[in-house]
Amino acid sequence: MPPQSPHAAAGNAVLLLSCPDRRGLVSRLSLFIFERGGNIIDLDEHVDPVEGRFFIRILWSLEEFSIPEEELEEEFRPLAEELGAAWALRFTGRKSRVAVFVSRYDHCLQELLWRHGIGEFQIEIPLIVSNHPDLQPLADHCGIPFHVIPVSSENRMAVEKQTTALLEAHDVDWVVLARYMQVLSPAFVERWRGRVINIHHSFLPAFVGGNPYRQAYERGVKIIGATSHFITEELDQGPIIEQDTVRVTHRDSLADLIRRGRDLERLVLARAVRLHSEHRILLNGTKTVVFD
Amino acid sequence: MPPQSPHAAAGNAVLLLSCPDRRGLVSRLSLFIFERGGNIIDLDEHVDPVEGRFFIRILWSLEEFSIPEEELEEEFRPLAEELGAAWALRFTGRKSRVAVFVSRYDHCLQELLWRHGIGEFQIEIPLIVSNHPDLQPLADHCGIPFHVIPVSSENRMAVEKQTTALLEAHDVDWVVLARYMQVLSPAFVERWRGRVINIHHSFLPAFVGGNPYRQAYERGVKIIGATSHFITEELDQGPIIEQDTVRVTHRDSLADLIRRGRDLERLVLARAVRLHSEHRILLNGTKTVVFD
Amino acid sequence: MPPQSPHAAAGNAVLLLSCPDRRGLVSRLSLFIFERGGNIIDLDEHVDPVEGRFFIRILWSLEEFSIPEEELEEEFRPLAEELGAAWALRFTGRKSRVAVFVSRYDHCLQELLWRHGIGEFQIEIPLIVSNHPDLQPLADHCGIPFHVIPVSSENRMAVEKQTTALLEAHDVDWVVLARYMQVLSPAFVERWRGRVINIHHSFLPAFVGGNPYRQAYERGVKIIGATSHFITEELDQGPIIEQDTVRVTHRDSLADLIRRGRDLERLVLARAVRLHSEHRILLNGTKTVVFD
Amino acid sequence: MPPQSPHAAAGNAVLLLSCPDRRGLVSRLSLFIFERGGNIIDLDEHVDPVEGRFFIRILWSLEEFSIPEEELEEEFRPLAEELGAAWALRFTGRKSRVAVFVSRYDHCLQELLWRHGIGEFQIEIPLIVSNHPDLQPLADHCGIPFHVIPVSSENRMAVEKQTTALLEAHDVDWVVLARYMQVLSPAFVERWRGRVINIHHSFLPAFVGGNPYRQAYERGVKIIGATSHFITEELDQGPIIEQDTVRVTHRDSLADLIRRGRDLERLVLARAVRLHSEHRILLNGTKTVVFD
Known part of the structure; x- marks a missing residue:
């Protein structure tokens, strides 16, 4: 045994x-x-x-x-x-209550739910929030309530108010952005400081912002990466929790980078979630101390 | 056998x-x-x-x-x-003639000379050029002529003229910057396009410019890297030949990053030199095709 | 695009x-x-x-x-x-027809089905065969027929006969053993030579046979691995297609090795399946040539 | 600073x-x-x-x-x-006194002496012992006494007696076998238990004994490794301190494996020496606890 x-x-x-x-x-x-x-x-x-x-x-x-x-x-x-x-x-007897935010990509959510299902994380997932309905079936399959809250430039504040109410109603301790493709407001970030974990699909600080795989492809890098970090006001500038990289070559098309990167994203995010669920991360200014 | x-x-x-x-x-x-x-x-x-x-x-x-x-x-x-x-x-019967430029750090030169000595590279090294006398003993030990050409902001053009004359006199095919801490002029870069290999002590495009290890330390990254690339007019923007990375943690001081990075730098540069000496690199605009 | x-x-x-x-x-x-x-x-x-x-x-x-x-x-x-x-x-217009054999562990099957679902593999999966009913729900969720064929020491030959008939009826090109915990007979292996891909949960040739994670734990290795290979008569001796490794430390319990190894197993097996589905593997005696 | x-x-x-x-x-x-x-x-x-x-x-x-x-x-x-x-x-104010044993390969000794020279190790190296004279120039260059003690099947016991006397005369704390190609007697191993660090050129426990690169080449592995461990009576069975691996392909000849493996050997051995020089290794039966 x-x-x-x-x-x-x-x-x-x-x-x-x-x-x-x-x-x-x-x-x-x-x-x-x-x-x-x-x-x-x-x-x-x-x-x-x-x-x-x-x-x-x-x-x-x-x-x-x-x-x-x-x-x-x-x-x-x-x-x-x-x-x-x-x-x-x-x-350790009290599991963290974690909300997962997603958009359309399923790989990170799939990974978290699979690991959650086999007991790798000491957490509860009382709800999943998305700005798109696409991943509802995945949530249903795992029996987790799925809240679709569409976001537009007009309703952003209202959405965040609604989201915050949901998180409070479900007594959520922290949030995972599993490829959630919306920028959160400074007020939301401030309120949840140190409690929102994101996955960025590049080796930060390289390729901040949009389309990092395209940026990587155009720069001709020989290694790509993924980065999990806490959200702060400045986009992709928050304290880094975990990173990983994988070799690529000139043979890899943009589609190949995206495919290889997917594997990095879900593993790096899963590691960050495990670390945080086991209370292994402390903030040190703009950096982290990770006792693994 | x-x-x-x-x-x-x-x-x-x-x-x-x-x-x-x-x-x-x-x-x-x-x-x-x-x-x-x-x-x-x-x-x-x-x-x-x-x-x-x-x-x-x-x-x-x-x-x-x-x-x-x-x-x-x-x-x-x-x-x-x-x-x-x-x-x-x-x-393959005609070895490339390669000049190595260095400043004060010995690790990259040491690595190249050791590999050269055991026959890993199909090259000849007719001369080493430096803006400092520090590494003369290392060159002497290997029996390679060592030219000290101090550089200041005033004499840069004269230095490059002198350097170019040296390279031509020695019938040099290409140049390796083995932690040579001087920026080369656009004219020099243009003349030697696709023939000057540099090692940058970061995972480009992260941390361009000076003190990349300090930048990495202050950003709190969990992985550091090194990049070998061809020199172009724009600093640290040339076509990337080879990169590698290594994990670091919050326990690593800036001195530790420098120590770990040294190992990356010398291995990555050595791989780039081997690849080029075996004629495995083609330029594709701002990128490379490396047939390894 | x-x-x-x-x-x-x-x-x-x-x-x-x-x-x-x-x-x-x-x-x-x-x-x-x-x-x-x-x-x-x-x-x-x-x-x-x-x-x-x-x-x-x-x-x-x-x-x-x-x-x-x-x-x-x-x-x-x-x-x-x-x-x-x-x-x-x-x-490339004709997808390979691939049967997957499983037992009780779900991680490799889950990984293959997820990648299959998002179109990473150019294959069809007409059936899944198992000696246990446990993974039926996963197959059902993906709409793939699931055949439970319990195996005992007495019925092994009958089972293989039944299995072979199933594979032929479904016009199967090759087979993936996704942590299928049964040894196949020499006759079956011979018939399907070069067409059965297995995942072994160690860095072969270290730790052949049963309980490789326990063997690794007891030996005190600092790195564990996984190996995908073609099945041959000799257990764990077939031509290796793909391997990968991950660092472990004294802090990792046997349960931690199993958890970390799971991630290797599913990624290594998925890579082997992708390589074979793209017709990139040739046999060279007891070794492989993999054109990736 | x-x-x-x-x-x-x-x-x-x-x-x-x-x-x-x-x-x-x-x-x-x-x-x-x-x-x-x-x-x-x-x-x-x-x-x-x-x-x-x-x-x-x-x-x-x-x-x-x-x-x-x-x-x-x-x-x-x-x-x-x-x-x-x-x-x-x-x-930490008292540096360990370390003897290095070598045979003909220079890469591990070169690596240790270079790192020693730039102050990476908190050790003194009062002597180098070899069964061949080949590496004398390298020792001379660093100003370290080099003792040539040829070994044959007849004089093994006499050699070990002479070696032990040398180690005692130089007040040696521990010994590094930097590709020393001789098996040490049980008596010597017993006397220096936990104080002799070896580098084996494979990913142990794969490929114990002689010619591990040839074994790896013939097995067709896709990854090779190196292992640093304490010497015990049983060949290549001692507690493992550090390991590392690198990918290879069908394109790599046996000579390529040896070349790639060299880089692993010297880095893995150097890490083990640093760890031991900083008093970070404890024995746990046949395993190690490494506080890095």
Whole structure:
């Protein structure tokens, strides 16, 4: 029998924390857990020497832990405030609720739903939102509610209001743009900062904006890529979570680049979703720290 | 005993040709060779369906070939003109004469000289040119003349004149910029079009210009790259010959990116030099066709 | 609009041929096509210098070709016999008929059906055969007949007889084993030589036989792989078509290896199926020549 | 200015420790360091859930640390014994003393010496040992003593005695076999267990033993590899430190595999040497834990 993954088990807590670097941080944080009966299963830390900032992810077993889940934030707050930390506490027994936005391309959605179906992600998908009806059958096949909200230049604000209401009604934690071909408003981006993951079909920062495969084809690159990143106000400029590349040659037509790129897009996006669902990503300004 | 590589043997000819696509090109070109007693060892062709252009590389044995090397161009010219072709004939028995330009970094030069020393490249290196004296000992160790020509904003034109004279005096076929940190003038670039190979320490077109590793570090990419390309008037815009990438993480400092990138740079440049020395590269506008 | 792939178009022919190497083969074969009005779109050839054997794939347009498809074999036979060639003629307008064999794992079948659905493969899938009923819903969703034929040590011969009858009734050209967990008999293998593609979940020849991920986990490798190959009498010893690898670390449990390996398996198998569906694979003894 | 690597600085300590897993290990170990004034710069831990074993690497600054380097082992011993730990303490200010063994191939030695020369490794190389005189000039160029000790089937034991005396006389910490083509005796292996790093020119466990490139060529693999591992009694069976792979095709002759493999060998071996020189490798039975 394969060894059980820690994330498959209920009853673990994850602390994600960053703060100005100082002496004794690992010691103080691990002691906080140890003194309350927690057993650390996984600890990963990083110091950004340029910014002088400390990042840590600790996963510990709640078995024999003396603080109930619902009181843990309160218990931890004084230490976090003393450290001037940005932080979050997650519980592996509570799955993130994730909305997926799509347009017409099915490959990324297909990939996410397949992995979701075989239990690769510790998430729930309460709804799929699309500006086109095309992928409804795929959602139906998986029994996930599919909301078609057409977008035009006139109704963009109304659409986002409607979308936000939907996300709130479904208690959504974060959003995946699985080749959703609409630009989101600054207000929406601001409200969901650090909680919207996109897939861009190029090796960023090369080929920002539209038609990156055509741009790549015309430039004659020998490698193409895909990039998963958090959405920010500036198009394709958000913190990068994951990237991958594949070799191409002069024999590859634009259609071949699109075909090869599809495989990159869905794998790179799936990795980013898994990383975020396991609470492995911290923001470091315009960059990410990914504890994989 | 390993089978002998065709390129190790003297006595093969290589035809590199491109022309507007039309019916029967492969047949006519292979027949030209066959009728004169040549035995085709390797043939690779490509049609660019967007440009409607045909590209071919044919390697054949000159054993029993009825046309002497020195008369082959004359013999082939009528057919080439009929096809409206750009073309070149090379002979594997005649090594290209290649000049290497360097500044202070030794890793690319070291790599080229080591490979040259063990016979990986079918080239001669009659001279190394540098704007700094630092790498003289490395050149001396390999017994290759090393010319120090300091460059300043005032003497750039004089330097290029001197350099050009050197290249001509040494009967140089093409030039490798092995981390040569000077921009070449449009006149020089024009004169040596398609004959100057550069290594840029990023995954072009990302991070053109100076300090690409710093740019990559600040952008927070998860993969870095290196690109070998022909020099053109526009900085870092020339036809790409070869690229490669390597994964990095948040743990990698700028110094780590530079260290990892060094390995990419030297391997990518070495591959480009090998490809060109074996006459495997054709230009297709701003792109390349690489018959590897 | 992307340039149309040659394979998307009807009306091309493909010649796959191998024979003892001799002078003028490329010329004679291309002339055969040219003289009958064919326009060569793609030609790739290779000489195995150890075996002294010549391999070629020629793709040409049948537009203006003077020989009808159904007479082409007859027309070509004399030349082929003179050359002592093994050869096959294919027409891109006629899709291969491919049967897929599965057991319980869905990922490879899912991948093939998804790609098939979006038109990546030039094949028809008239039936899926399985020794378990588990994947029936997936087949149903795609509207492909699904035949459950349970296998035990007692009924193996009867099963193969039944299977062979099914394949013949459906006029199947070749078979894909998409994680089909049964060993085929020597008689079946012999009958379908060079026409059954398997995916093995290791980097062959490492970890032949059962439980390759467990073997890899216990050996402590830092990279795992997957291999697609033609089936032969000896388990996991057939000619390799395609392989790929991915890095793993000490953090990866056996379950993680299985998860990462799944992605390799489905991509590697899909590539092999695409290559074979485009008639790009020739056998060279226990090895393959893949004209990609 | 690039941020300074922690390893470039003097005055850090590294603890490498493994022991049976139990509650509170991270807390107790980090507290040990914190209470004595140490500031943890880097901490990486791993639990093998199958073996129930805990592994940790802690790097901390000795600035303001209250225990002198020479007393630290004594200070730490009681805790280590209580935990039943296998452990080692290293100081980044003290470079490992590494002997390199070679035969006739120069590429791995060249790579190590070049990287050593530009300061990539935190090691000293007091001597190079070879059974052939061929690489003496390379050693001379770098000013490293080169000891030629020819080996035959008759004198193997005497050679190892002489070699051991040399290693002891030079106070060598560990040994790198940089394509050293001799099998070491069980007694030597036992004495230097976990301290001899080899490079094998295949993707282990594929192609153990002699002529792995020929084996790979004959098997027709589409990817070749290289493996760096610790030497044990059984040939090519030791714990794997690092591996890498590269794609090959039917076009690659045996000579091409050797050429491509050379690049893998030197990069994989160099990575293993860097990892070990930075005290990042722990043994886990027949496997390794590599904290990179």
